Amino acid sequence: MSDILLEIRNLSTYFETRSGVVKAVDGLDLTLRRNHTMCVVGESGSGKSMTASSILQILKRPGRIVSGEMIYHFRDGRTVDIARLDPNSKQMRAIRGKYISMIFQEPMTSMSPVHTIGSQISEMMLVHEDVSKAEAKARTIELLTRVRIPDAAARFSSYPFQLSGGMRQRAMIAMALACRPDLVIADEPTTALDVTTQANVLNLMREIQRESGISIMLITHDLGVVAEVADDVTVMYLGRTMEQANVFDLFNAPKHPYTRALLGSVPRLDLQRGERLTQIRGMVPNPFARPTGCPFVTRCPERRFGLCDRQEPDLYRLDGSTSRCFQHDPVHAAAWAQNDEVLA
Amino acid sequence: MTDVMQPPATAKTAESCLEVRNLKMHFGQSGGFFRQKTGVVKAVDGVDLTVADGETVGLVGESGCGKSTLGRAILRVYEPTSGEIRYRRRGAGDWIDLARASPKTMTDLRNDIRMIFQDPFTSLNARQTVLEAIGQPLFARGVARSEVRDRVAMIMGKVGLRPEFMPRYPHAFSGGERQRIVIARALVVEPHLVVADEAVSALDVSVRAQTLNLLQDLQDDFNLTYLFISHDLSVVKHVSDHVAVMYVGRIVEFAPSAEIFARPLHPYTASLIAAIPVSSPNLRGRPRAELTGEIPDPSKPPPGCQFHPRCAFATEACRKDVPPLRPMAGGRQVACHHAEELELAGIPA
Structure with missing residues (x-):
């Protein structure tokens, strides 16, 4: 494997x-x-x-x-x-x-309000696996217990609105795990x-x-x-x-x-009260007006004039990680280090 | 329930400008046949809470603990059920009880006490230009249009918006810029006390950093007093001089920010601190108490200390008697029967 x-x-x-x-x-x-x-x-x-x-x-x-x-x-x-x-x-x-299954941000909007959480979870098993309704129900209750929903057997027939936010998110996790993805x-x-x-x-x-x-x-x-x-x-x-x-x-x-x-x-x-946070200047550019050169060039505090605003860096392979910045490009690194003319 | 009132400790350095005393805000629930009272x-x-002039008090707690209701009651969005909200204008010697102030007095005070709301997308009128939105409180006071322009331009400069944007509508701005408009609108009348209800919660990290820095600069420039309501403890620690922790309608702990985080006295405060995500993976696996269960329904609160069903240290006394908020050493206050005996973990400073 x-x-x-x-x-x-x-x-x-x-x-x-x-x-x-x-x-x-x-x-x-x-x-x-x-x-x-x-x-x-x-x-x-x-x-x-x-x-x-x-x-x-x-x-x-x-x-x-x-x-x-x-x-x-x-x-x-x-x-x-x-x-x-x-x-x-x-x-x-x-x-x-x-x-592959998915857990969404807001369980209230991603679960059906008119079906019980039990039926929504067991439906996953019935669609994807060859199981009987009784088996699916038993497995659903087991799952609900596993995500620490108290009194899972009773909760099987609850509707999403009857659960608190944290409980709904647990039910959502149970649903994502239904078919052992x-x-x-x-x-x-x-x-x-x-x-x-x-x-x-x-x-x-x-x-x-x-x-x-x-x-x-x-x-x-x-x-x-x-x-x-x-x-x-x-x-x-x-x-x-x-x-x-x-x-x-x-x-x-x-x-x-x-x-x-x-x-x-x-x-x-671990910061002291009132210590200033680093600000990233500006904001994420409009999707229709992407900058030329490096995508981050408009806000980068380390950008180099004549390089970062002209060409786009590749994703460079480093020891165990990758970075998309010219300072990690073997060709441009020297030029990047020497060029201290930071684009204002 | 005991109604024993303890005088909340005031900060030593400054005079207080807001003193909330035994404030109650109850809402009737109705339902069923003929909409009976249920x-x-x-x-x-x-609630007892004291805010010193020029400082920031952070108000924290889980959703449903009543922190927003308290903030709104101070602005008299609601008519408080009972209690006092004593407010003193800067330089003036006499106290005004906001809970009983006449509509005329409240109208006057609207320029003194302002609010910043959470969501900059819903708290701005889409059909008002930036000039109208920020200048609204001035227009309402009958200030001449040319003067409104000047003052709006001045405040826009302060919050980092270009005054040329005055004729634009909110849709033309990003989330962070809109929050600046909301802040400018709160500050254009030169208020004294600003209630910020989750003012940075809806913002992206980079924009949140800009906004927090801005709020700090404005506090220095205008000598503002903030009541900073938030569920995010790391933000609250960053901005606050004092922190008040609220649980099901009551303050359970009040202390200087540095001390409350270093050594919490109430078990609830300790579990809130334990739940903050670590700031670096190197700190993973520090032992911490997990808080189970959920905040009780405020229409059916448990007897005794409201936190006892979730508290690891609860005893018989906690199940029966409501612990009053009582003063402790160092200007701290706590509502726990066992505050002296407990050794609760905070975060090393």
């Missing part, structure tokens, strides 16, 4: 609208390992959620995958390129829910929750991973969540990978200026 |  679960190479997802093309995901590279947690971080508009929708092929029109590959490795050694599958094909439907994609699973409930849900996800060996791709903008649960981290900006690294390397020795800026802008508990 | 939601139930 390969250690790699999903390899995304040069993935681009564009929205061709009347006012222009929105490059939501633009040449993304990302590798998910089995039994590991990959956190994808970035500001709003960086393409995190669109990456998740692309993997599951649930893009809303006019969004479409225009290039790239997503090689998914099954447990038996077979592989499939998800990017080549028709979103409505039988094969894609078999992957969704059974091999290999990969769970969680899109901001704790953003709508209180800190205390967030801590409980993160603990639960960690525990489930330890027991069942699933891979988790966790999309978040909260670097605290990343510090808590990630093994690997991908930092995205304007649809591209800016840095991918092991979580310890990312926090202890961030390579890319954007990563450094993000880490500096978070109020940390 | 219960009372005690959203705020006997």
